Amino acid sequence: MSPCLRQLILLTQSMGRAPCCDKANVKRGPWSPEEDKQLKEFIERHGTGGNWIALPQKAGLRRCGKSCRLRWLNYLRPNIKLGDFNEDEDRIICGLVAAIGSRWSIIAAHFPGRTDNDIKNYWNTKLKKKLLGLTTKHTKKPQQLSLLLPSTLSSVAAPAVADLEGIPIPRCPLSSFTSLGHQNGGLVRFEEFQCDGMYGTGEASWVSSLYHC
């Protein structure tokens, strides 16, 4: 490494975190079919090699490693499921968002072939509006959080509403909460939950924010 280059690296590091790639020398924006083909063929032949930063250079792509990773994970890898979400998927996403919030990677893990980005976009552009439309149709300030969930959920939930410190909290229709925690500054925290085979901890900040609007 030349002294000049080393000095430049040290200088950039002293100004904060070093960028993951040289932005001036990488292509940005939409991927062309040729780039897709190049990346796909390289990974199918050699794998990722456990190093996304080095991959674009090896593959002969003028792209940032992060960009390659995103492109591969979201669009190029095998068994990607594209297209519309069905009612069942809507229902499960609603339940999981209510239970754990915007943990898209965890939510995506419940849908083989779906990506976190896909689910996040779907939630932000369609599902959220669908749900909000539902709430304003019922009442401006819902008395029961169960109103925030699609009506189809109530048939699955049994019981649909669990009372927590005087505030009705909807149960995730596909879950059984093993214990319910405290209500803290409007944030309802579920210490533990079991949801569609998943088990862990999380908090329903989304539910509380909707409840207080």
Added chain:
DNA sequence: AAGCCTGGCAACCGCACGATG
């Protein structure tokens, strides 16, 4: 037909975290 507006989605950004030396 043309310009404007809006919604959807692909991609980027920056932070947090874990692994490694």
Added chain:
DNA sequence: ACATCGTGCGGTTGCCAGGCT
């Protein structure tokens, strides 16, 4: 124990197509 690096994640941005006026 600390610094560095690479990866993963969630939030945000910007482009584009389609609808509306």
